[in-house]
Amino acid sequence: MNIVVCMKETPSTTAEKSFSPDMRLERRKEDAIPNPFDEYAIEEGLRQQEKHAGSTVTILCMGPATATDTVRKALAMGGDRGVLVSDDALAGSDAISTAHVLAAALKKIGFDLVIFGNAAADAYGGIVPSATAELLGAPLLSYASKLDVDGSTATIERQADIGYNTVAAPMPTLVSVVKAINEPRYPSMKGIMASKKKPLDTFALADLGIDPATVGAAGAREKALSAEKVSTQRKGEIFIGNEGAADRVVAFLVEQKVL
Amino acid sequence: MDFTLSAEQQMIRDLCRDFAENEIKPHAEEMDRTSAFPYAIIRKMGNLGLLGLPFPEEYGGAGADFLSYCLALEEIGRGDAAVGITMEAHTSLGATPFHLFGSEAQKQRYLTKLATGEQLWAFGLTEPGAGSDSAGTETHAELHDGTWRINGAKNFITNAGTEMTGGVTITAVTGRQADGHKEITNLIVPQGTPGYSIGNPYHKMGWRASDTRPLAFEDCEVPVENMLGARGEGFRQFMHILDLGRVAIAALSVGLAQACYDEALAYSRERRQFGKPIAAFQAIQFKLADMAMEVELARLMYYKAGWLHMQGQPFGKEASMAKLFASETAKRAADQAVQIHGGYGFMDEYPVSRYWRNVKVHEIGEGTSEVQRMLIAKQL
Numbered sequence: 108m109n110i111v112v113c114m115k116e117t118p119s120t121t122a123e124k125s126f127s128p129d130m131r132l133e134r135r136k137e138d139a140i141p142n143p144f145d146e147y148a149i150e151e152g153l154r155q156q157e158k159h160a161g162s163t164v165t166i167l168c169m170g171p172a173t174a175t176d177t178v179r180k181a182l183a184m185g186g187d188r189g190v191l192v193s194d195d196a197l198a199g200s201d202a203i204s205t206a207h208v209l210a211a212a213l214k215k216i217g218f219d220l221v222i223f224g225n226a227a228a229d230a231y232g233g234i235v236p237s238a239t240a241e242l243l244g245a246p247l248l249s250y251a252s253k254l255d256v257d258g259s260t261a262t263i264e265r266q267a268d269i270g271y272n273t274v275a276a277p278m279p280t281l282v283s284v285v286k287a288i289n290e291p292r293y294p295s296m297k298g299i300m301a302s303k304k305k306p307l308d309t310f311a312l313a314d315l316g317i318d319p320a321t322v323g324a325a326g327a328r329e330k331a332l333s334a335e336k337v338s339t340q341r342k343g344e345i346f347i348g349n350e351g352a353a354d355r356v357v358a359f360l361v362e363q364k365v366l
Numbered sequence: 367m368d369f370t371l372s373a374e375q376q377m378i379r380d381l382c383r384d385f386a387e388n389e390i391k392p393h394a395e396e397m398d399r400t401s402a403f404p405y406a407i408i409r410k411m412g413n414l415g416l417l418g419l420p421f422p423e424e425y426g427g428a429g430a431d432f433l434s435y436c437l438a439l440e441e442i443g444r445g446d447a448a449v450g451i452t453m454e455a456h457t458s459l460g461a462t463p464f465h466l467f468g469s470e471a472q473k474q475r476y477l478t479k480l481a482t483g484e485q486l487w488a489f490g491l492t493e494p495g496a497g498s499d500s501a502g503t504e505t506h507a508e509l510h511d512g513t514w515r516i517n518g519a520k521n522f523i524t525n526a527g528t529e530m531t532g533g534v535t536i537t538a539v540t541g542r543q544a545d546g547h548k549e550i551t552n553l554i555v556p557q558g559t560p561g562y563s564i565g566n567p568y569h570k571m572g573w574r575a576s577d578t579r580p581l582a583f584e585d586c587e588v589p590v591e592n593m594l595g596a597r598g599e600g601f602r603q604f605m606h607i608l609d610l611g612r613v614a615i616a617a618l619s620v621g622l623a624q625a626c627y628d629e630a631l632a633y634s635r636e637r638r639q640f641g642k643p644i645a646a647f648q649a650i651q652f653k654l655a656d657m658a659m660e661v662e663l664a665r666l667m668y669y670k671a672g673w674l675h676m677q678g679q680p681f682g683k684e685a686s687m688a689k690l691f692a693s694e695t696a697k698r699a700a701d702q703a704v705q706i707h708g709g710y711g712f713m714d715e716y717p718v719s720r721y722w723r724n725v726k727v728h729e730i731g732e733g734t735s736e737v738q739r740m741l742i743a744k745q746l
């Protein structure tokens with residue numbers, strides 16, 4: 108089975124964020140990490156590979172030229188090779204442009220199963236998996252909390268608030284996964300040392316036959332207007348008194364779904 | 367001059383930082399309270415390859431460079447010093463002698479199990495009568511019919527008595543050299559060898575979850591091939607091992623100093639007195655500035671000592687400087703971290719009280735601060 112995991116490079120969640128005047132996130136190489144949501148996708152790809160002998164796992168990333176280091180970080184967890192799509196004309200791409208590029212790269216690489224995280228920790232758009240599926244004319248099994256591949260069918264459980272659905276699609280298919288699906292492994296020391304020896308191809312737009320005018324800032328239809336920090340002011344509620352305070356605390360915790 | 371770490375070095379450091387944060391730190395308080403050896407954590411570290419970082423892949427190691435190993439130790443030590451010293455004593459003192467001086471057969475037999483973390487190994491140099499004066503070894507061994515018969519005692523030996531321990535390499539007097547000095551040879555004593563007994567673990571001020579034991583040898587017999595390297599090479603071998611170990615202890619100390627600084631900085635921003643966070647007071651800011659500066663300097667010194675070693679250049683003086691400065695930096699950092707916490711810092715609930723207890727031994731193990739100063743002075 109030819110498994111491809113799409114991975115975005117994002118700034119570390121703890122890194123200070125800053126924006127250029129045209130509202131692009133300023134990316135610093137030293138803060139770059141694989142999108143934390145995509146670690147679940149990588150882990151799932153590796154688990155499927157372990158279950159299905161003879162499978163290969165490719166890490167596919169669209170990002171700046173320096174993202175090779177981030178692809179290698181993903182390859183330290185496992186996988187056979189990396190593909191980075193990088194081109195100066197891609198800077199400022201919106202989600203639809205990204206989907207165009209990933210779809211073109213996936214066609215070029217070939218795939219049976221494509222796994223995505225369900226969003227990227229920086230932009231949080233969450234539509235790249237569905238847009239890519241649409242452009243490829245392939246099914247998308249979204250928000251998977253469990254994935255089984257059997258012959259030519261992929262079956263997922265989709266987690267909902269009070270239960271889950273079981274949904275199946277014929278292969279080749281795309282899947283997006285949620286955190287509940289697995290516990291991503293730590294890269295082993297051997298994995299880290301091996302990651303630099305794994306093949307990593309870089310494609311430019313020309314390699315994928317994409318017109319630069321249709322992607323990047325030139326082709327973007329979405330525009331970020333502003334970015335504000337969430338106020339981290341703690342909203343405390345104080346329950347006083349012997350009578351009923353404990354019950355109210357319990358009721359509050361139940362309401363917050365803590366209990 | 368380029369201070370950039372390689373991609374692998376960064377990955378190893380970041381992984382160890384995550385591992386320490388998620389898998390070690392949450393258990394540190396309990397480990398200290400119960401003094402229970404952290405088997406689950408050590409096994410996980412073995413599976414990730416953290417117990418064989420600087421050894422070649424052909425012997426089960428990760429094939430990382432020496433600085434990567436030190437970076438890893440810093441991060442693990444930042445999570446917990448007892449776990450850090452377990453990793454350090456196993457790698458630097460236990461496994462490295464096999465890597466550097468072992469025969470091919472010994473590497474296959476011992477190093478492969480140590481590098482994968484299947485077993486831990488100890489190094490026994492210190493004796494009741496031979497501490498700083500490490501050449502004062504009294505444990506002795508005589509060769510009879512292809513068998514070494516060992517008699518003597520060792521104390522304060524790390525990793526000697528865990529369920530995972532495969533054995534100990536000890537220094538023993540095996541005769542006299544032509545100049546009258548003791549001839550010292552390193553001998554491999556596997557767990558379970560008749561005549562080798564391992565005492566109960568010591569009750570310690572810090573590093574509590576690490577395993578430290580007294581050892582006794584009474585007509586303990588091992589075959590002649592359990593000699594590490596050549597007869598009479600023991601002194602030269604352990605001097606080299608200790609030089610390397612000092613860079614590692616420096617890294618571990620930087621991790622502990624960093625942990626003190628992390629806690630102190632966070633607490634100073636939270637704790638309010640006189641209507642402000644205490645971090646707003648210059649007296650506190652200056653302490654934090656000193657801590658940040660010294661941690662960075664100590665880190666640079668172990669980087670340099672490690673780098674010299676990787677370049678194949680002499681690094682003994684720099685190793686002593688790194689160990690001395692880093693351990694004393696960690697001591698000052700622990701002291702100031704408790705001070706910044708006020709009375710809370712004196713309470714067991716706050717990690718800085720544990721850091722303060724842990725840090726003392728960093729100025730003692732693998733050569734006291736006095737010994738480091740003597741070694742530096744000798745090389746001026």
Ligand SMILES: Cc1cc2nc3c(=O)[nH]c(=O)nc-3n(C[C@H](O)[C@H](O)[C@H](O)COP(=O)(O)OP(=O)(O)OC[C@H]3O[C@@H](n4cnc5c(N)ncnc54)[C@H](O)[C@@H]3O)c2cc1C
Nearest residue numbers: 489490491492497498522523524730731732733734736737
């Ligand atoms: C937790 C722990 C783990 C350890 N693990 C190991 C291990 O795995 N393997 C191992 O072999 N050893 C181990 N040690 C032993 C450690 O290396 C020794 O404790 C250390 O070298 C000091 O020796 P000592 O305790 O006998 O002190 P001493 O040598 O008796 O020193 C007492 C004091 O005198 C000072 N002093 C001694 N000689 C001089 C001098 N010439 N000039 C000035 N001052 C001097 C010392 O600096 C010190 O302040 C461990 C120790 C501890 C506490």
